[in-house]
Amino acid sequence: MTTRRTFIVGAATAGAVTLLPSLGFAAAHAASFNLMDGKIVIHPVEHASFVMETPAGTLYVDPVGEAGLYEALPKPDLILITHRHGDHYNADLLAALADTPILTNADVKGMMPEALQARTEVIAPGGSAEMLGIPIAAIAAYNTSADRQDFHPKERGDVGFILTIDGTRVYISGDTEGTPEMRALENIDLAFVCMNLPFTMDAEQAADAVAEFAPAMAIPYHYRGRDGGTQDPQVFAKLLSDAGSATEVKLHDWYNGGLG
Numbered sequence: 001m002t003t004r005r006t007f008i009v010g011a012a013t014a015g016a017v018t019l020l021p022s023l024g025f026a027a028a029h030a031a032s033f034n035l036m037d038g039k040i041v042i043h044p045v046e047h048a049s050f051v052m053e054t055p056a057g058t059l060y061v062d063p064v065g066e067a068g069l070y071e072a073l074p075k076p077d078l079i080l081i082t083h084r085h086g087d088h089y090n091a092d093l094l095a096a097l098a099d100t101p102i103l104t105n106a107d108v109k110g111m112m113p114e115a116l117q118a119r120t121e122v123i124a125p126g127g128s129a130e131m132l133g134i135p136i137a138a139i140a141a142y143n144t145s146a147d148r149q150d151f152h153p154k155e156r157g158d159v160g161f162i163l164t165i166d167g168t169r170v171y172i173s174g175d176t177e178g179t180p181e182m183r184a185l186e187n188i189d190l191a192f193v194c195m196n197l198p199f200t201m202d203a204e205q206a207a208d209a210v211a212e213f214a215p216a217m218a219i220p221y222h223y224r225g226r227d228g229g230t231q232d233p234q235v236f237a238k239l240l241s242d243a244g245s246a247t248e249v250k251l252h253d254w255y256n257g258g259l260g
Contacts, residue, residue, distance in 0.1 A: 082175065126138065173222075178206065203223075
């Protein structure tokens with residue numbers, strides 16, 4: 001069993017909701033927060049993109065946007081890409097982050113120009129790897145609702161990641177619904193959980209899945225959708241609290257325009 005940790009300065013309260021600074025783009029406004037007693041620093045960029053400083057090195061997760069967004073941030077030692085969509089994969093930006101190794105699925109590698117492919121290792125759902133000395137497991141990420149199958153079909157092999165960093169398990173959902181694979185997760189200390197419609201799931205679905213695998217802490221991200229499909233992360237937090245979940249929820253403004 002993984003020992004649960006105190007994540008930020010001050011005592012964590014079971015079921016608590018913490019508002020992180022609403023500062024929008026990390027590079028422009030130096031928005032960041034320390035987790036796991038300062039061993040991990042998260043720099044939100046926007047939507048699905050963030051930078052994670054760890055004792056083993058700096059990870060870029062689904063980096064997209066202009067290169068200038070990342071200029072003030074630590075240089076990457078590893079890039080993780082969950083799937084092919086343009087809010088998760090940007091070949092031009094990856095080319096600008098020269099020489100950094102990349103870990104993604106076979107579908108994304110197949111889309112890449114030759115120079116990027118040479119830097120890229122492939123991981124399949126259910127697979128594992130070790131990079132920077134960090135054990136990494138790939139979790140299947142896909143839609144389960146009948147009317148959303150075209151967005152993230154299971155057979156394409158999209159992935160989320162579990163990183164074991166200095167004994168702490170960090171789950172990054174990528175784009176998914178509350179799949180059996182997500183619900184079966186164990187001993188997750190920190191979970192980044194997507195929620196937006198029509199592409200992934202709504203706040204109610206996300207809260208239901210998170211309540212089942214019960215991470216010590218959850219950070220809603222990737223919550224802006226289309227045609228009214230933006231989800232309110234505060235609703236997610238309330239639903240978890242109302243369900244009696246002990247998961248601590250931390251809310252951050254990923255869009256520089258207010259939570260929700």
